[in-house]
Amino acid sequence: MAYTQEQIASQMDAEPGRGGNMVLNLGPQHPSTHGVLRVKVELDGEQVVRSEPVIGYLHTGIEKTFEDLMYQQGCMLAPRADYVSPIINNLCWVLGVEKLLGIEVPKRTQYIRVLFAELSRIASHLVWLGTSAMDMGAMSPFFYTMQQRELILDLNEMAAGYRMNPSYFRVGGLMGDLPPGFPEKLYAFLDGFPHWLEEYHELLDRNPIWIERLQHTATISLEQALDYGWTGPLIRALGVPFDLRKTNPYSSYEDFDFDVPTETEGDVYARYNVRMREMGESLKIVRQAMDNMPGGPWRVADEKIYPPEKTEIRQSMEALIYHFKLFSEGFMVPPGDVFSAVEGPKGVLGCYVVSEGSSRPNRVHIRGPSFYNLQALPAMIKGGMLADIVAAIGSLDIVLGEVDR
Amino acid sequence: MNEILDALREAFGEKVAVAHRIGQTALTLPKDAIVDVVRFLKEHGFSILLDITGVDHLERDPRFDVVYHLYHLQLHDLVRLVVPVGGEQPELPSVTQLFAAANWAEREIYDLFGITFSGHPDLRRIMMPDDWIGHPLRKDYPLTGLGPLPPLVRE
Numbered sequence: 001m002a003y004t005q006e007q008i009a010s011q012m013d014a015e016p017g018r019g020g021n022m023v024l025n026l027g028p029q030h031p032s033t034h035g036v037l038r039v040k041v042e043l044d045g046e047q048v049v050r051s052e053p054v055i056g057y058l059h060t061g062i063e064k065t066f067e068d069l070m071y072q073q074g075c076m077l078a079p080r081a082d083y084v085s086p087i088i089n090n091l092c093w094v095l096g097v098e099k100l101l102g103i104e105v106p107k108r109t110q111y112i113r114v115l116f117a118e119l120s121r122i123a124s125h126l127v128w129l130g131t132s133a134m135d136m137g138a139m140s141p142f143f144y145t146m147q148q149r150e151l152i153l154d155l156n157e158m159a160a161g162y163r164m165n166p167s168y169f170r171v172g173g174l175m176g177d178l179p180p181g182f183p184e185k186l187y188a189f190l191d192g193f194p195h196w197l198e199e200y201h202e203l204l205d206r207n208p209i210w211i212e213r214l215q216h217t218a219t220i221s222l223e224q225a226l227d228y229g230w231t232g233p234l235i236r237a238l239g240v241p242f243d244l245r246k247t248n249p250y251s252s253y254e255d256f257d258f259d260v261p262t263e264t265e266g267d268v269y270a271r272y273n274v275r276m277r278e279m280g281e282s283l284k285i286v287r288q289a290m291d292n293m294p295g296g297p298w299r300v301a302d303e304k305i306y307p308p309e310k311t312e313i314r315q316s317m318e319a320l321i322y323h324f325k326l327f328s329e330g331f332m333v334p335p336g337d338v339f340s341a342v343e344g345p346k347g348v349l350g351c352y353v354v355s356e357g358s359s360r361p362n363r364v365h366i367r368g369p370s371f372y373n374l375q376a377l378p379a380m381i382k383g384g385m386l387a388d389i390v391a392a393i394g395s396l397d398i399v400l401g402e403v404d405r
Numbered sequence: 406m407n408e409i410l411d412a413l414r415e416a417f418g419e420k421v422a423v424a425h426r427i428g429q430t431a432l433t434l435p436k437d438a439i440v441d442v443v444r445f446l447k448e449h450g451f452s453i454l455l456d457i458t459g460v461d462h463l464e465r466d467p468r469f470d471v472v473y474h475l476y477h478l479q480l481h482d483l484v485r486l487v488v489p490v491g492g493e494q495p496e497l498p499s500v501t502q503l504f505a506a507a508n509w510a511e512r513e514i515y516d517l518f519g520i521t522f523s524g525h526p527d528l529r530r531i532m533m534p535d536d537w538i539g540h541p542l543r544k545d546y547p548l549t550g551l552g553p554l555p556p557l558v559r560e
Contacts, residue, residue: 055531055532056530056532056533056534059533061541064542064548068548099427099428100427224505226452226453227504227505227506228506229504229506231455336427337426337460337472338427339429339456339474339483339485341483348476350455350456350474352458352474362462363460363461365456367455367458371510372506372509372510375505375508375509405532
């Protein structure tokens, strides 16, 4: 639908033509807005006077749908919020439900979860790198990054049968153990990826256009960033080493040796550097997880929460009853509420779950980091150039599925 | 963390009820104290407002909870504030003057629960279309929606 100058202006409380200013609509269907984001901008020549992001175009009512599903069905829904790193949403959800249930999964499960979460973080950063480089006019990095991302999706497919939204983590365990042949394929990826990371640096680091457009672009102060609730790589690019994996370890992250990269400039270039170094750190964690993978069970022994093995169901009456109960009415979760927070690729990913004692949650809220990060966009681009809006949106690394839910 | 909670008890007395639930600190407080408590916590180092959301307990009185989560960057700890609100037109004060992050979060609660925030600079719908009827996350709003969908293209 095309808007006239007057229509956009009336929604923005601006006058078209005031002092020669122009009101422009960026999006919602625009390749550089990473989904369906609309930004209304008031321009003085090429300079941004005022801007306002408009969201809600991808609102699918995930939180409402959650209330109608059993807890284990939520494992399929949670990843659909942030579809670029689905498995970390999956992790956040199962950790929340497990906290409410008061159970702890075996060490092997925790390690496998860390392994996939970190692979997912790399996959998410690769999408960010490819698309934001493309926004700046560099076409080739996109193909280079997608090719490596494909290998991670192959690993997802191998373990869970799905590439994009694997839903591999279940309440009380995993969908299944690591399949045979998985370690070999994973090591092949781990051995090959550092070379490609080098390659990405070579493609971009000495490119004068890339540096020129990124340095000193879309900066905001640390006070402003905290005010807007920024987390993740964005706040680490301002010199705050805040990473939930270090500060509040979950799922055995305390066992792993890794650094939290920080930069101090707080511009788009600093965010680029932080994310690039984070990929290297994630790679370290994945290798440690696979090298030190503990043996033992990959699910909790409680059959009231995790269904028994299929072979058992054929032989044991009790197992059959458990199976039937689980899939017809689900497991009951004690009343209470919990905020489970994990470090997503974009920042603190939270899941607030309220239970009233039944097998369906009373309320589920997903704290999408992009929702809070995106709010700062007007402050970032104020007084800047029109073309820098694209750089700013790229550096925020937003996923509209998570913003709108 | 305990020192902050002690200071909080001293400053607000009986108004704020402290509970520990599944390893997390939850404070329950009346709506007229929310701005002061958030300001108090911000002054004591809870520098990130992580999240604001609402919960609808259909049969309870007061019907809604508005839930705030704040994070302390030095202590690495989380605090939850629960504010029950109810009545015909549930309303509570906005915290946008303390945290800019509250702006969209409060708009979302207004949009999806119909809870208004007094003192909010720009309270209008954020997720749903501007002319939408009803508040979808309320428990009495059916999952299938109310009536037919509005037309996709408006004149």
